[in-house]
Every structure is written in C-alpha cells, then in structure tokens.
Amino acid sequence: MNRVVITGMGVYSCLGKNLDQVRDSLYAGKSGIGYDQSRKDFGFRSGLTGILEKPQLKGKLDRRLRIGLAEEGEYAYLSTLEALENAKLDTAYLDSHEAGIIFGNDSSALAVIEATDIIRAKKDTTLVGSGSIFQSMNSTVNMNLATIFKLKGINFTVSAACASGSHAAGLGYLFIKEGYQDMVICGGAQEVNMYSMGSFDGLSAFSIRENEPTKASRPFDKSRDGLIPSGGAATIVLESLESAQKRGANILGEVIGYGFSSNGDHISNPNVDGPYRSLMRALSQAGINISAIDYINAHATSTPNGDMFEARAIHKMCGDLKPLVSSTKSMTGHECWMAGASEIVYSLLMMRDSFVAPNINFETPDEDSAKLNITAKTVEKNIDVFLSNSFGFGGTNSTIIIKKFAD
Amino acid sequence: MSAITTDEIISKVNAFLVDEFEVEPQSITPDANLKETLNLDSLDYVDLVVVIESNFGFKVKGEDFVNIKTFQDFYDYINSKIAAN
Numbered sequence: 204m205n206r207v208v209i210t211g212m213g214v215y216s217c218l219g220k221n222l223d224q225v226r227d228s229l230y231a232g233k234s235g236i237g238y239d240q241s242r243k244d245f246g247f248r249s250g251l252t253g254i255l256e257k258p259q260l261k262g263k264l265d266r267r268l269r270i271g272l273a274e275e276g277e278y279a280y281l282s283t284l285e286a287l288e289n290a291k292l293d294t295a296y297l298d299s300h301e302a303g304i305i306f307g308n309d310s311s312a313l314a315v316i317e318a319t320d321i322i323r324a325k326k327d328t329t330l331v332g333s334g335s336i337f338q339s340m341n342s343t344v345n346m347n348l349a350t351i352f353k354l355k356g357i358n359f360t361v362s363a364a365c366a367s368g369s370h371a372a373g374l375g376y377l378f379i380k381e382g383y384q385d386m387v388i389c390g391g392a393q394e395v396n397m398y399s400m401g402s403f404d405g406l407s408a409f410s411i412r413e414n415e416p417t418k419a420s421r422p423f424d425k426s427r428d429g430l431i432p433s434g435g436a437a438t439i440v441l442e443s444l445e446s447a448q449k450r451g452a453n454i455l456g457e458v459i460g461y462g463f464s465s466n467g468d469h470i471s472n473p474n475v476d477g478p479y480r481s482l483m484r485a486l487s488q489a490g491i492n493i494s495a496i497d498y499i500n501a502h503a504t505s506t507p508n509g510d511m512f513e514a515r516a517i518h519k520m521c522g523d524l525k526p527l528v529s530s531t532k533s534m535t536g537h538e539c540w541m542a543g544a545s546e547i548v549y550s551l552l553m554m555r556d557s558f559v560a561p562n563i564n565f566e567t568p569d570e571d572s573a574k575l576n577i578t579a580k581t582v583e584k585n586i587d588v589f590l591s592n593s594f595g596f597g598g599t600n601s602t603i604i605i606k607k608f609a610d
Numbered sequence: 611m612s613a614i615t616t617d618e619i620i621s622k623v624n625a626f627l628v629d630e631f632e633v634e635p636q637s638i639t640p641d642a643n644l645k646e647t648l649n650l651d652s653l654d655y656v657d658l659v660v661v662i663e664s665n666f667g668f669k670v671k672g673e674d675f676v677n678i679k680t681f682q683d684f685y686d687y688i689n690s691k692i693a694a695n
Contacts, residue, residue, distance in 0.1 A: 327669065330663055332660045333653035333654065334657075
C-alpha cells in the first residue's frame with residue numbers, strides 16, 4: 204500500500220482567480236455571491252449566484268486545444284495550470300511519466316444548448332462547429348485536460364452530483380494507494396451559466412434573500428432559506444509518497460481516508476444514516492480517533508433540511524468531542540460538482556497557513572447546529588487533520604480526511 | 611445593393627481566416643497552401659464550413675475542398691459560389 208500525498212493545488216472560484224486571492228478571501232470571510240438580473244429576466248425565482256469572471260484564453264492556449272473547452276473546462280484549465288506549477292511539474296515530466304486525471308463534473312449544459320439552438324435555427328448539424336461535441340459531454344474536462352497536458356495515465360470523469368469532486372479525489376487516492384498509478388491529477392469543475400441551473404432553481408432550492416446577496420448563504424443558521432449556485436474549478440495533484448520524495452516535491456498534505464456511502468433513500472432529501480456511514484468509513488480507513496480531527500469542512504449548503512441532517516450526522520460521530528466546523532459555502536455558495544475538490548483546496552490553504560475560515564452569516568444556531576462547534580469568525584489554529592464532506596442528489600456521500608505530512 | 615468585388619471577397623476571406631485560425635495576416639498569400647498555412651486538420655474543415663456559412667450565407671460541402679489547394683483556389687471557389695447564388 205502506498206502512502207498518498209498532495210503535492211500541488213490550484214483554484215479558480217468566486218473567491219479569487221488563484222490560490223493567493225482565494226486564501227485572502229477565506230481568511231477575511233469575504234463572500235463571492237452577487238445578484239444577476241438576467242436570471243430574473245430569464246424566469247429564475249432567485250437571481251443570486253457566485254460571480255466569476257470569464258477567463259480569456261485566446262492567445263494563451265492554442266486554438267485546437269482551446270475550442271473544445273466549455274465554460275467549466277476553461278476554469279479547470281486554469282486551476283490545473285496553477286496546480287501543476289504549484290507541484291513544480293512541467294510538460295517534459297508529464298510527457299515522460301504516467302500521470303492520470305480524474306475530474307468531477309456532472310453537466311455541460313451551455314454547450315449542449317448552444318449547439319441545439321444552432322441546429323434548430325439552421326436545420327443543419329454541420330454548422331455547430333468542431334469544438335461543440337468536446338464541450339458537450341460530461342467528460343469534457345477530462346478529455347480536454349488530458350489532451351492539453353499530454354497525460355498518459357488513468358483518464359475518466361466522475362459524475363456524482365454535488366459529491367463529484369470529492370469522489371474524484373477519493374478515487375485518485377485509491378488508484379495510488381493500491382499501486383496502479385504514481386500520480387493522479389484530481390479535481391472538480393462547475394459551470395456557472397444560468398442555463399445549467401434553471402431546473403435546480405425550479406425546485407425552490409435557492410435562497411431568495413436577494414436584497415442581501417453576501418448574507419444569503421448562511422449554512423447552519425436558523426434563518427437559512429436555501430443555497431446559492433456557484434462554480435469554477437479546483438485541482439489537486441495526488442502522488443505516491445515515493446514519487447513525491449523522488450522528485451523532491453513540496454508535500455502539502457497526506458490523504459489518509461476516503462469514506463463513501465449511498466443513502467438508499469429519497470432522491471433529494473438526505474438522511475442521517477448515509478452521511479454518518481461515510482464519515483465512519485473515512486475515519487476507520489484513516490485509523491485515527493475523532494479527537495485527532497482539528498477541523499471539519501462541512502458540506503452544508505444553506506438548505507434547511509440538508510444542513511440539519513449533516514449537523515446530526517456530525518454530532519452522532521463526534522458527540523461531546525467538538526472539532527471546529529465551518530462551511531465555506533457561506534462565502535462561495537454551492538460549487539456543486541466542483542465543491543468536493545475546491546473545499547479540499549480551501550482546507551489545505553487553512554492547514555498551510557494555520558487558520559480556520561469562518562462560516563460567515565452563522566448568527567443564530569438552530570437545535571441541531573447548536574450541538575456543533577461552528578465558528579462564524581476566522582480562528583487562528585494549527586490544523587493537523589481535517590475532514591471534508593460532500594453529499595449529492597441520489598444520496599451519494601463522500602468524505603475525505605487529510606493529515607499534515609510527517610515522515 | 612452593389613455586387614461584392616473580388617478584392618472585397620479576398621479581404622473578407624482573409625480577415626475571417628486570420629480570426630478563426632489565428633494565423634499571421636502576412637502568411638496568407640494567393641499562392642500559399644491553404645491547409646499548411648492554416649494548419650488545418652480534419653476537424654478544422656468543419657469550422658471552415660461554419661465560417662464560410664456565417665460570412666457568405668451558403669453551405670460548402672466537404673468534398674468541395676478536395677480541389678482547393680491554394681488561397682487563390684479558395685477565393686475562386688468562393689467567387690464562383692457567390693456568382694452562382
């Protein structure tokens with residue numbers, strides 16, 4: 204069994220376009236949420252969304268390599284470029300070693316809609332253009348990044364709703380732990396365009412606190428009224444300890460546990476048992492006591508039911524041991540397919556710089572969140588071990604535990 | 611509306627080829643090889659059909675490209691299609 208370490212990370216989110224910007228936003232408790240009138244005009248119940256600048260890649264990336272990238276692929280290209288630089292990996296190394304890629308992604312709606320609009324208008328599929336098919340598939344991020352970075356190892360996409368990014372990291376961990384790969388680039392990507400989120404808005408799942416966008420995402424708070432859609436991309440480089448040490452890589456953390464489960468219950472309403480089993484499986488695999496966990500990055504999205512069930516699951520696991528808990532979705536909104544990966548990056552930044560980012564807008568606990576040690580303020584704290592939860596539609600659950608590296 | 615002149619066609623074609631395929635304008639000369647200059651692979655011909663349709667309003671068949679070797683061939687082809695339409 205190999206030990207699995209993280210040697211690189213990168214991010215592009217509504218909290219910033221790179222690690223430094225995101226780290227500062229996390230520390231300051233800065234929200235990336237805003238109001239988008241065009242959503243209301245389109246028929247959305249809520250105009251709230253994470254606000255991201257569209258990357259401009261023309262002139263930076265060769266045309267053929269660029270035109271297959273959908274919106275989320277552009278974010279993922281930038282987060283992966285940063286992660287590879289962070290890991291001190293260059294093209295020559297990737298070309299001569301077997302590095303894999305497993306990304307979490309569960310839609311590429313805009314590309315599909317744009318292509319369909321052209322076909323409807325022109326009655327001719329050949330006028331869609333050559334990039335469209337490579338933008339339209341769920342595996343769009345994987346197929347493009349594997350081509351751009353000339354990756355030669357395992358290459359597939361994980362579609363697991365809002366746990367996609369976390370399962371991607373978990374599977375990368377297993378591939379390396381079991382000795383099948385020395386290095387796997389893992390991540391998650393999420394499109395932000397309104398077309399991808401209309402049907403989700405239609406469930407009345409989004410917050411309508413539109414007069415206060417930065418206060419709208421309030422996980423665990425008693426007055427929470429729904430999530431806010433958001434997105435971007437995040438990437439981590441997972442590597443066997445042997446590979447990392449051989450090339451003298453800087454080690455950011457060690458993955459020690461991956462828990463997973465399925466609720467076997469309702470398609471959208473969570474429960475306690477499913478997340479609890481995921482938590483306990485991760486803990487068992489990590490071989491640590493609950494008291495070793497310094498910080499839990501909760502999945503909590505700011506929906507009344509979801510946060511309640513997660514609070515109960517965490518409490519069931521931790522009891523009177525009360526590690527610090529925060530949901531960074533209070534600042535980012537719900538980054539959906541990307542969230543499991545980005546929240547690993549956010550937590551790694553906290554571990555690196557010894558702080559716990561706040562669960563902003565946590566003002567009044569409810570009966571369940573009162574039982575957890577949720578921090579609404581930034582806490583200066585050494586983190587040796589953190590746990591990150593991700594749960595998705597269909598009852599898919601994933602839990603990752605990461606430890607500060609020690610020989 | 612007056613008919614588009616050959617010079618105008620050349621100018622328009624060159625502009626959208628430079629924009630679409632991201633090549634230097636000076637690399638496009640009448641005798642230069644279209645495929646090599648634009649670095650076209652099989653997928654790029656799909657995009658060539660799209661830009662021609664969006665700029666001139668007519669649909670090109672893939673097999674029409676078989677006889678187009680140089681930019682001059684391409685201008686002549688566009689000219690003939692415009693004249694036929």
